[in-house]
Amino acid sequence: MGWTRKVLRVNLSKGTCASEPLNMEWAQKYLGQRGLASRYLVEEVNPKVDPLSPDNKMFFATGPLTGTAASTGGRYSVITKGALTNAIACSNSGGYFGAELKMAGWDMVIVEGKAKKPVYLLIQDDKAEVRPADHLWGKSVWETDALLKSEHHEPQMRISAIGRAGESGVMYACIVNDLHRAAGRSGVGAVMGSKNLKALAVRGTQGVKVHDFPKFMQAVTAGKKVLAANAVTGQGLPAYGTQVLMNVINETGALPTRNHRDVQFEGAGRISAEAMREKRVTDGKANLVRNQACFGCTIACGRISQIDKTHFTVANNPKYWGAQGGLEYEAAWALGAATGVADLEALTYANYLCNEQGMDPITFGTTVGAAMELFEMGVLTTKETGGVELKFGSAEALTKLAEVTGMGEGFGKEIGLGSKRLTEKYGHPELSMSVKGQEFPAYDGRGIQGIGLAYATSNRGACHLRGYTIASEILGIPEKTDPLVSAGKAGLVKAFQDATAAVDSSGLCVFTTFAWTLDDIAPQIDGACEGGWTAARLLEMGERIWNMERRFNLDAGFTAKDDTLPKRLLKEAAKTGPAKGKVNDLGKMLPEYYKLRGWSPEGVPTNETVTRLAL
Amino acid sequence: MLKSLHIDPGKCTLCMQCEMACSYENEGLFNPAKSRIKVFDFHDRFVPYTCTQCAEAWCMSACPVDAISVDHATGAKVVSDDLCVGCKVCTIACPFGTVNYNHDTGKVIKCDLCGGQPACAEACPTGAIAYVDSDWTGYDKMRRWAGKTDSGAAQAHA
Numbered sequence: 001m002g003w004t005r006k007v008l009r010v011n012l013s014k015g016t017c018a019s020e021p022l023n024m025e026w027a028q029k030y031l032g033q034r035g036l037a038s039r040y041l042v043e044e045v046n047p048k049v050d051p052l053s054p055d056n057k058m059f060f061a062t063g064p065l066t067g068t069a070a071s072t073g074g075r076y077s078v079i080t081k082g083a084l085t086n087a088i089a090c091s092n093s094g095g096y097f098g099a100e101l102k103m104a105g106w107d108m109v110i111v112e113g114k115a116k117k118p119v120y121l122l123i124q125d126d127k128a129e130v131r132p133a134d135h136l137w138g139k140s141v142w143e144t145d146a147l148l149k150s151e152h153h154e155p156q157m158r159i160s161a162i163g164r165a166g167e168s169g170v171m172y173a174c175i176v177n178d179l180h181r182a183a184g185r186s187g188v189g190a191v192m193g194s195k196n197l198k199a200l201a202v203r204g205t206q207g208v209k210v211h212d213f214p215k216f217m218q219a220v221t222a223g224k225k226v227l228a229a230n231a232v233t234g235q236g237l238p239a240y241g242t243q244v245l246m247n248v249i250n251e252t253g254a255l256p257t258r259n260h261r262d263v264q265f266e267g268a269g270r271i272s273a274e275a276m277r278e279k280r281v282t283d284g285k286a287n288l289v290r291n292q293a294c295f296g297c298t299i300a301c302g303r304i305s306q307i308d309k310t311h312f313t314v315a316n317n318p319k320y321w322g323a324q325g326g327l328e329y330e331a332a333w334a335l336g337a338a339t340g341v342a343d344l345e346a347l348t349y350a351n352y353l354c355n356e357q358g359m360d361p362i363t364f365g366t367t368v369g370a371a372m373e374l375f376e377m378g379v380l381t382t383k384e385t386g387g388v389e390l391k392f393g394s395a396e397a398l399t400k401l402a403e404v405t406g407m408g409e410g411f412g413k414e415i416g417l418g419s420k421r422l423t424e425k426y427g428h429p430e431l432s433m434s435v436k437g438q439e440f441p442a443y444d445g446r447g448i449q450g451i452g453l454a455y456a457t458s459n460r461g462a463c464h465l466r467g468y469t470i471a472s473e474i475l476g477i478p479e480k481t482d483p484l485v486s487a488g489k490a491g492l493v494k495a496f497q498d499a500t501a502a503v504d505s506s507g508l509c510v511f512t513t514f515a516w517t518l519d520d521i522a523p524q525i526d527g528a529c530e531g532g533w534t535a536a537r538l539l540e541m542g543e544r545i546w547n548m549e550r551r552f553n554l555d556a557g558f559t560a561k562d563d564t565l566p567k568r569l570l571k572e573a574a575k576t577g578p579a580k581g582k583v584n585d586l587g588k589m590l591p592e593y594y595k596l597r598g599w600s601p602e603g604v605p606t607n608e609t610v611t612r613l614a615l
Numbered sequence: 616m617l618k619s620l621h622i623d624p625g626k627c628t629l630c631m632q633c634e635m636a637c638s639y640e641n642e643g644l645f646n647p648a649k650s651r652i653k654v655f656d657f658h659d660r661f662v663p664y665t666c667t668q669c670a671e672a673w674c675m676s677a678c679p680v681d682a683i684s685v686d687h688a689t690g691a692k693v694v695s696d697d698l699c700v701g702c703k704v705c706t707i708a709c710p711f712g713t714v715n716y717n718h719d720t721g722k723v724i725k726c727d728l729c730g731g732q733p734a735c736a737e738a739c740p741t742g743a744i745a746y747v748d749s750d751w752t753g754y755d756k757m758r759r760w761a762g763k764t765d766s767g768a769a770q771a772h773a
């Protein structure tokens with residue numbers, strides 16, 4: 001067990017819902033969530049498909065530990081071909097929605113086709129129905145959440161929805177559940193919008209069973225103790241959230257600033273976790289109200305914030321003066337350092353809008369950063385921007401663009417393209433800080449060498465969550481490596497990528513791995529699932545998943561040429577800090593990485609590798 | 616010593632471990648829909664809520680078949696599944712809403728303090744739910760305020 005062994009297949013073109021058994025043979029090879037849903041995707045979706053066409057499919061997938069008492073066991077992922085990237089997309093979210101879907105009795109929901117008119121999917125335990133959503137179209141995520149709960153007299157319902165961004169084709173629209181948790185990256189919300197699917201509304205009351213309850217509870221209790229005792233998961237994250245990194249990464253000289261022109265941000269302190277906890281002079285309150293956990297999570301790194309009442313953003317829009325999902329490190333960096341804006345309240349506001357209308361703050365912020373550089377060069381002028389003085393550091397420009405992009409209006413339409421398409425359109429593709437169409441997160445590949453390789457080789461485009469070498473290179477987990485040294489990083493990246501693919505397939509949050517190794521995780525999976533799960537088996541499975549994703553991308557048309565970084569990271573040396581004078585040594589790391597992976601020099605898994613991994 | 620559940624919403628993170636533990640203890644699976652303790656989300660604070668085991672319990676007085684009785688070891692008001700006829704009068708009588716009907720069994724469910732080892736308190740990672748001396752649930756709060764009452768000390772040092 002662990003699995004409910006049931007898949008809900010929804011055909012939007014026909015308006016039908018059907019239950020089918022989970023492919024248990026695949027479940028034993030790919031576990032759940034990321035791995036298992038990707039296996040379905042590879043089987044059912046032509047890699048060459050246009051992501052926004054009805055032939056693309058979406059997989060809302062839980063893992064076997066989703067909805068169990070395992071700490072952080074509440075995750076689900078959306079797997080599809082990404083609108084932003086044209087590559088395989090897998091966006092993972094917390095909150096409570098994933099567990100609710102599992103409680104309703106479903107391991108996975110497969111969405112195919114395209115509805116003629118806006119619809120939402122209603123799931124109440126075994127019952128599923130495609131229903132008209134004309135009255136929800138044009139509404140924000142927050143409005144949709146409230147409307148669906150009241151219309152069904154079901155306050156305990158959990159909702160995952162797109163906002164205006166997903167409806168209006170923002171290429172990095174995300175899918176937001178429980179108001180402020182998101183399947184954030186790669187444009188999975190744009191795919192949902194293209195299918196005219198507004199929301200999934202779920203109420204589950206059947207509960208979740210595991211294979212061996214006593215064994216499972218023992219492993220879960222042991223795991224919870226390890227998390228509580230660890231300095232990062234037991235103290236750092238609950239108190240400061242992921243924002244604990246802002247000052248650390250800035251001091252490392254790896255905080256990409258103003259579209260990666262700089263690697264240190266003079267305003268970092270003002271947008272850091274410490275700043276969020278400081279009492280404001282205006283009202284004596286801090287930006288941070290408290291922390292919040294996702295389902296089952298005993299870490300609780302989530303932030304709840306409230307904006308300063310006197311700040312121009314809420315003074316103009318009082319409805320945003322309320323406690324809401326606050327800044328995580330990635331969002332604070334993208335909305336702040338990448339644009340040069342050091343106004344914490346403005347970033348909090350822009351982040352609210354990203355949640356409210358459903359767009360990825362990382363790609364939004366970095367795209368604004370790229371547009372600011374184009375503006376500074378005179379390529380963009382106030383004529384294109386609709387009068388916005390798009391200057392680095394302007395909180396007014398940032399918040400204005402968040403408003404219009406979320407609504408899909410005016411110049412927001414161009415910002416909604418993402419940096420790759422935007423900079424190409426204006427003749428400067430070199431200014432897009434992205435890999436495979438997806439923008440970098442908050443670590444600079446010059447100051448942290450391994451993460452550069454992780455970006456270049458990530459199957460979903462630039463991403464920190466596919467191989468978080470920061471753990472080793474900065475935090476010393478599981479052991480410290482020198483961030484400025486590229487030797488040995490190929491092996492490090494591979495190890496992180498494979499282990500992460502396993503964790504992402506379980507229903508657990510990858511943040512547990514600050515404290516847990518696969519040796520802590522395997523007994524929990526083994527208690528929940530039949531089949532005998534060991535750390536070694538999980539690691540091999542992770543490698544299998546990685547190669548499966550890779551092959552999908554190769555079939556989609558990507559080649560080794562796409563495993564690269566923007567010129568800025570390869571040619572323009574870091575100007576300040578410990579990494580001063582350094583570029584990323586990708587050329588040295590990549591061939592070794594291919595070799596370790598068992599890929600040809602062209603980056604293709606060899607026959608031997610394919611056989612070894614039983615792909 | 617009689618003990619009570621003592622809830623401190625200021626510590627709660629809305630992680631749901633308590634609801635999971637409660638449903639596992641009582642139903643043998645993970646199912647917050649059948650939890651006797653519920654945690655409420657008010658956006659800026661999260662509040663766990665369950666039966667406080669009233670001394671003169673409305674539910675117990677209202678039950679027409681005397682299916683609710685006192686567990687003298689814990690003070691808990693406990694529903695006997697053998698006697699409960701599922702008439703739901705207790706769910707109406709309880710002013711706090713903490714007795715609820717379970718349509719799967721046709722009986723009502725409420726917190727019974729797990730016979731003296733409340734699973735929710737054991738599972739709670741933050742200490743938001745504690746099982747403490749029922750006569751001194753206010754002790755920590757008193758202590759906190761006492762700590763702020765320092766005019767005597769200030770005068771002594773003046």
Ligand code: SF4
Pocket residue numbers: 626627628629630631632633634654661663738739740741742743744
């Ligand atoms: S287990 Fe504790 S922290 Fe978690 S929701 Fe329950 S009361 Fe709150």
